[in-house]
Amino acid sequence: MDALTQTPTNDATDPLAVLRQTFGFQEFRGVQRQVIDRVLGGGSGMAVMPTGAGKSLTFQLPAIMRPGTCVVVSPLIALMHDQIDSARANGIRAASLTSVDTNREETVARLRGGELDLLYIAPERASQPGFRNLLAQANLSMFAIDEAHCVSEWGHDFRPDYRQLRPLMDEFPDVPRLALTATADAHTRADILAQLGIPEDGLVVAGFDRPNIRYVIRHRDNPVRQLTDLMAQQPGPGIVYAPTRKKVEDIAAKLAAATGRTVLPYHAGLPPEERAGNQRAFVASEDMVMVATVAFGMGIDKPDVRFVAHAGIPKSIEAYYQETGRAGRDGDPSQAVLLWGAGDFALARQRVAEVEESRQASERTRLDALATLVEAPTCRRAVLLKHFGEDPPEKCGNCDNCLDAPGVTDATQVARKLLSAAYRTGQSFGFGHLQKVLTGHADDRVQQKGHDQLSVFGIVDAEEAGLLRQVARALQARGSLVSTEHGGLALGGDAREILKGEKDVEIVLPPKRERGRGRRSSGAGLNPVGDPLFDALRELRREMAAEAGVPPYVIFHDSTLRDMAAKRPVSMSDLAGVSGVGAKKQEAYGEAFLTVIRQH
Ligand code: ADP
Ligand code: ZN
Numbered sequence: 001m002d003a004l005t006q007t008p009t010n011d012a013t014d015p016l017a018v019l020r021q022t023f024g025f026q027e028f029r030g031v032q033r034q035v036i037d038r039v040l041g042g043g044s045g046m047a048v049m050p051t052g053a054g055k056s057l058t059f060q061l062p063a064i065m066r067p068g069t070c071v072v073v074s075p076l077i078a079l080m081h082d083q084i085d086s087a088r089a090n091g092i093r094a095a096s097l098t099s100v101d102t103n104r105e106e107t108v109a110r111l112r113g114g115e116l117d118l119l120y121i122a123p124e125r126a127s128q129p130g131f132r133n134l135l136a137q138a139n140l141s142m143f144a145i146d147e148a149h150c151v152s153e154w155g156h157d158f159r160p161d162y163r164q165l166r167p168l169m170d171e172f173p174d175v176p177r178l179a180l181t182a183t184a185d186a187h188t189r190a191d192i193l194a195q196l197g198i199p200e201d202g203l204v205v206a207g208f209d210r211p212n213i214r215y216v217i218r219h220r221d222n223p224v225r226q227l228t229d230l231m232a233q234q235p236g237p238g239i240v241y242a243p244t245r246k247k248v249e250d251i252a253a254k255l256a257a258a259t260g261r262t263v264l265p266y267h268a269g270l271p272p273e274e275r276a277g278n279q280r281a282f283v284a285s286e287d288m289v290m291v292a293t294v295a296f297g298m299g300i301d302k303p304d305v306r307f308v309a310h311a312g313i314p315k316s317i318e319a320y321y322q323e324t325g326r327a328g329r330d331g332d333p334s335q336a337v338l339l340w341g342a343g344d345f346a347l348a349r350q351r352v353a354e355v356e357e358s359r360q361a362s363e364r365t366r367l368d369a370l371a372t373l374v375e376a377p378t379c380r381r382a383v384l385l386k387h388f389g390e391d392p393p394e395k396c397g398n399c400d401n402c403l404d405a406p407g408v409t410d411a412t413q414v415a416r417k418l419l420s421a422a423y424r425t426g427q428s429f430g431f432g433h434l435q436k437v438l439t440g441h442a443d444d445r446v447q448q449k450g451h452d453q454l455s456v457f458g459i460v461d462a463e464e465a466g467l468l469r470q471v472a473r474a475l476q477a478r479g480s481l482v483s484t485e486h487g488g489l490a491l492g493g494d495a496r497e498i499l500k501g502e503k504d505v506e507i508v509l510p511p512k513r514e515r516g517r518g519r520r521s522s523g524a525g526l527n528p529v530g531d532p533l534f535d536a537l538r539e540l541r542r543e544m545a546a547e548a549g550v551p552p553y554v555i556f557h558d559s560t561l562r563d564m565a566a567k568r569p570v571s572m573s574d575l576a577g578v579s580g581v582g583a584k585k586q587e588a589y590g591e592a593f594l595t596v597i598r599q600h
Pocket of ligand 2: 378379380381382395396397398399400401402
């Protein structure tokens with residue numbers, strides 16, 4: 001590793017020059033420059049940026065420009081080690097001081113000697129008096145608090161240890177603090193600033209859009225086939241979220257059998273070694289699919305995840321956005337596919353009834369927002385961004401509904417008929433029975449219950465009958481029909497308003513084209529298929545990654561290999577013009593890659 005741990009001499013005082021020299025990127029993205037300038041000016045700040053927007057660079061770059069060491073607080077050791085690998089590959093001097101590190105003495109010596117740009121620690125360390133003393137002996141350039149929402153009880157991942165950071169940092173009042181989070185909620189943001197002692201004018205909020213992610217939301221008709229189709233379109237790494245351990249195992253086995261690709265499970269019930277092994281395999285892989293519960297989460301910093309699929313509804317729009325945000329951090333086209341069923345909503349709504357009463361209303365609002373998203377006939381991205389308080393364009397051009405506008409039909413009459421059938425039969429029969437009553441199908445059970453005598457018997461004509469199942473699904477999603485304990489359907493939510501004609505029900509008809517299978521699309525990615533040079537560059541990347549003991553993306557991203565295959569640099573100076581090739585990587589890998597290019 002030694003060759004990778006020395007900082008290239010950065011005499012430059014211009015952040016853009018350092019960006020090009022050290023990171024090999026041509027331009028700053030989004031609000032990166034704004035955040036960096038604040039810290040370089042000695043101010044404290046907080047960057048709210050969506051996953052994949054490039055938060056790490058906003059502290060790594062000032063850390064190498066300012067004299068001294070930047071202390072980075074990060075909640076997960078796995079996450080730290082990934083970041084340290086990537087930083088070192090760019091020639092940044094980075095180390096961690098955690099319970100699992102065996103070279104702690106060496107790291108302490110490097111810190112004292114001013115030989116570290118970045119020192120990663122877990123929040124627990126902040127409360128140790130010895131650590132405070134150690135920092136007092138070092139020269140500190142700044143504090144970076146990653147996943148800063150962990151400091152707030154309002155956030156979704158409160159960590160009491162984060163509360164110890166403020167007293168520690170207050171001991172070093174002249175050292176700038178930079179908090180980083182992807183949390184969108186304004187309430188949580190204000191709390192983070194207060195808890196970490198960062199002035200309000202230091203808040204920088206990036207737009208939440210992730211334009212390279214294509215959102216696709218479908219009814220779950222045949223999940224294994226739907227997921228197999230997705231995998232056929234997306235040869236790269238992917239994550240499938242499933243709601244239970246059993247479903248994880250089941251889907252993983254079926255997808256592996258159907259596609260022949262490596263598909264591994266991940267859930268809290270697996271032995272820890274197997275779970276960690278599967279995660280390592282995934283991080284290192286260029287084509288593996290991980291089927292997981294949401295336990296597979298925050299620690300995944302893999303930039304080349306090409307799809308995130310949900311085999312059932314997520315907990316909330318916030319959770320959905322965070323989980324889908326794990327796709328395409330590298331900026332290449334990626335897909336987020338959500339497969340939902342009416343049963344998911346029925347179950348979730350039943351659970352709401354079981355939580356404390358004070359939380360029920362907000363839980364219901366969460367589910368209603370999700371129902372609106374899955375049933376929306378309009379741009380998915382617009383629905384999502386509006387949910388986060390943005391004012392997006394009406395159409396994005398990169399979601400299922402923008403690409404293939406669905407039909408919308410007024411189904412208020414059918415909905416009223418279905419709701420009255422549920423009501424008149426005593427709110428204890430399932431969909432199949434209601435369908436028979438409404439379409440005038442008098443089987444034994446219908447006759448035995450006397451339901452052929454009801455006013456709703458046979459009131460649905462053939463055309464309406466075709467919409468019944470979908471209307472039932474839509475009503476269940478929005479909570480107007482709820483499942484009873486024994487599998488019957490009862491009225492709920494706004495059912496009475498629909499019956500009284502005070503509310504309309506529109507349903508979305510899937511576009512005809514989509515009913516066909518496996519449409520290939522630009523979502524399939526940008527990597528050339530069958531280009532011998534590109535394949536050879538990837539092969540070399542794999543070898544170098546194995547040798548260095550790091551995932552392939554730490555050597556170079558796919559976009560860098562594509563750029564190389566297109567530009568065919570023949571000299572070191574040509575190579576420097578390729579995006580993602582900084583000085584350190586040029587020195588470490590340049591000759592080997594040039595040799596492969598010359599041979600093709
Ligand atoms: P976040 O922590 O916000 O999810 P990361 O810091 O992991 O995002 O960055 C996401 C990816 O974007 C990384 O692979 C990083 O190398 C890349 N990246 C960051 N800044 C730039 C930039 N200015 N130009 C090109 N790529 C960038
Ligand atoms: Zn759209």
